[in-house]
Amino acid sequence: MAKTHVSMTVNGQTVEGLVETRTLLVHFLRETLNLTGTHIGCETSHCGACTVDLDGQSVKSCTMFAVQAEGASIRTIEGMANADGTLHVLQEGFREMHGLQCGFCTPGMIVRAYRLLQENPNPTEAEIRMGISGNLCRCTGYQNIVAAIQYAAARLNAPAVQEHAA
Ligand code: FES
Ligand code: FES
Known part of the structure; x- marks a missing residue:
């Protein structure tokens, strides 16, 4: 089957590859990258x-298909840590507040919570629950995930760590 060249930025790096037009973005990320x-x-x-x-x-x-991400800028869980290698405060929050059990949902939860806090740096509990309503967890009952996001929000709103918010 004919392949299409795609190029995008993933975690700050320009990446490219040849994909079938039916290749899902998640498969490109996992299998090609x-x-x-x-x-x-x-x-x-x-x-x-x-x-x-x-x-x-x-x-x-x-x-979405990988070809639809042509030219896009993408951040995955691998790109969440700070430039100095320390954990992003959301990752730290999930660790400190026991926001995971099996961990299967965790990368998606953290990446979603990142955007939630970018859009609403000081969310209420209800806004957090609504914000992660598209992410399912079969283990935790969500309570500690909410606590982890609250932990991160509190840290990000403290002046000393705002440099790590980006
Ligand atoms: S694997 Fe994409 S939403 Fe479930
Ligand atoms: S920690 Fe297991 S699915 Fe969320």
């Missing part, structure tokens, strides 16, 4: 495990 932190749960846009940040929006990467 070996960025397997982006998980596949349902492949039908329900679970959110495949969530990435694309041009300033949370996107379920099983719902």
Whole structure:
């Protein structure tokens, strides 16, 4: 089958590859780029495990083709840590507040929470719950995920760590 050349920026690096037009973005990320932190749960846009940040929006990467991401700027869970290698405050929050059990939903949750806090740096609990409503977790009951995001929001709103908010 004929392949199409795609080029995009992923976690700050320009990447390219040859894909079939039917190749889903999540498969391009995982299989071509070996960025397997982006998980596949349902492949039908329900679970959110495949969530990435694309041009300033949370996107379920099983719902779009790689060719549709041509020229886009994408951040995956592999790109969440700070430039100095320390954990992003959301990652720290999930660790500190026990926001995961099996961890399958966690990359999508963190990437989604990143965009949520970009859009609303000081969300209420209800806004957090609404904000992650497209991401399913079968383990935690969500309570500690909410607490983890609240932890990150509190840290990001503290002047000393605002440099890590980007
Ligand atoms: S794998 Fe994409 S939403 Fe479930
Ligand atoms: S921690 Fe297991 S699915 Fe969320």
